[in-house]
Amino acid sequence: MDALTRILGGMMDLTPPVDPLGEALHFLRMSGMFYCRSELTEPWGIELPAMKGSVMFHVIVTGQCWLATEGAEDQLLQPGTFALVPHGEGHRLTHERGGATRRLEELPEELMSERYSVLRHGGGGAPTTLICGAVWLDHPAARHLVSMLPRLIRVDPSDSPRTDWLQSTLRFMAAEAKELRPGGETVITRLADVLVVQALREWIAQDSSARTGWLGALQDPEVGRALALIHREPTQPWTVASLASRVAMSRSAFSARFTKLVGEPPMHYLARWRMYVAHDSLKDERPGLGELAARMGYQSEAAFSRAFKRFMGVSPGAVRKSGPVSPLSRA
Template sequence: MPHGQGHLLLSEPGVPAPRVDGLAYDYASDRYAILRHGGGGAPTSIVCGTVRFGHPAARNLVALLPRTIVIEGSPGSASPEADWMRSTLRLIVAERRQLRPGGEEVITRLSDILVIQAIRSWIADDPAGQTGWLGALQDPRIGRTMSLVHRDPAQPWSVASLARETAMSRSAFAARFTELVGEPVMAYVTRWRMQVALDWLRTDDVPVAVLAARLGYASEAAFSRAFKRAVGISPGAARRSPPDTLRESPHLAPA
């Protein structure tokens, strides 16, 4: 459930379902718990977890995902994705049965892998995963450009310098980037920098001038002007605003 909407899990249509947050849990730690509920029918075991994405690229990805991702496949299925996910779930359950030293860390890492496997499966199988921002990331040349910008947003990128990285002419590169990503390359560079800045403002208690330098801006004033154009409020206001009430400009959303 990539967007975290409320939902129902039922054994059959019409069966009453209580709110899960009102039931009693056996807490193994402050992060892991066991819930036992119901009775009288065939037992069903469900492994549930919550994953929070903080990095701007991950938030871009989540915004593009469907309401639900379903990986189908019964035991013995020829689907490698379903087999990998069953194996990962078995490892999680095995760790949980006997929580040994480091077990919580193992479960956390395996859960990360499980989510990545599910998203990869969706990208490979769903036409929506082959277009727009995700499709551009998979293009050998444009995807490399985007990765360079993601890894080092402070570089003084230009259309010419990024074209050189892809061994394309400036005009051909610019046209190809706009075609696949849906916006000009320098607009994407600026938008990415503002996404990174927003993430740092929420998590990093350093002066705005330091953030501006990290992102390659010559002055705090130049950075603040660019930030306000993209996000709609100043960096200081963004830092003071709770994450769930911060108004992000639609220009920060992936194409």
Template structure:
């Protein structure tokens, strides 16, 4: 393994740096043209996040276990854990099953749903997306069931207002290449919505997010995230954090819930799992990139973390987590 370089620069904002690592994979985007009365029931879709934004008109969102919420034009609702919900033209309506509704396929990732009784028109943009990043596995645990943002409220910031207006304009005309513009902008909106929620102070003061915000522990986490192949020791991380070894180890375990080197090993193995699923990079190269002197040592560490070998992941895409999203072929979003 390579040894720590004392010249590796520190970061002033470990949380922001970690958010920049997030990579979002768009699975499906749908423009809804919905005329009252209408109601659509969206089931849980494992492994994805869902968002809905109203580009024209208004609708009701009823999340399982929550009171109904009115979404006006410019509102954004992000549902990080894909909690089942109903969107409707009026409060309290029973939704028609999502996957039974006809859609117009514009492209592999973009479609249009026209549905309803012919009354007042509401336009929505609906997205089914997933994060393809090791940082997201930690982040998602701490996100609430729903994040609400009113884009027309100055408190949300001009970025969301202008971005959603751009999406609305593109969705209304759908010029050549418009679906590409919409999907890319939607990716930005999801990440920015999470950032806005974090900056609002709503996140817990314990756990991984709190650890990233901690001036000393956050610094050590950022070093491990940026340089997972380095042969970090607890002493070296403590020194970079400006703490004694014992105080650092205790504080790290208190906030993160794991000892520093166990966290580092699991971070490396999740990176490795992503490479095994998404690339053709060989085991020897992956193990070397992550600081292991031998492929055998890497394989042993991988099996300790996941309970199966790297080869099993490469052959199947992942024995316990699907490489893709299990959305039916005719899956559509309102």
């Protein structure tokens, strides 16, 4: 039995990660969310402020509107459209293209709970109903992924047969937002999580720019497997040779291909990813710096602290003292 266990264990160890890109999307878990049901009548226009560190979205329930953001073409959003502003940039929503706007903070909102409000605005004409939200992604790897996205992503019902999910999810979200029942905030937060990830999946499937850089590397058969190994087991004593062996490539060919696709050498990427993991641990677990340094493969706390600050821009002590970030404090 022991021999069989060893054989099976070896077979399992050799099984390659199935979906490196899917595993990377796992890091898009949300640390917080604020959402608003907007009941608008023509003429109307809203200027939304930038929300640093957030991913903002709009769901069109009824009516239509124009979305304008710097560096992207104005977009006409209609019922069933899901629009994502990944970088938290300020933008404008109007009933007509180029219409006048008022700043969001000037408009009356009815706060229904700590994370949910209802906004009513306009001149009494044709109605439009939106669900707007801002979500915060606290994991550094998530911010790394989001930094590669375009300024605007939109998914329409007609984009592909796969967007049936969009309509059913949007209807569910609209129903929950219309009459907030017990547990409704949790449901809407989970639905927003699904919508954001699904919108990114649709963009990755359709946009050629998603097949370059880090996202493209995740979809490469060999480099993607190596990245997934690093993501799954960042504390392992990986070397270029051991990673190359696991993906059945020579050391030199693997190193060259990894560097070309990812944009940095394997060991540099591994070190940076370990700092991402350490950042997350400091926020959630609050381990001692010596313990964390040893876990990340550093011989001393000082060496770990220098590496952490080089990659993350702040000291590990500062991250640990700050504790979990309150999403609402970032708006």
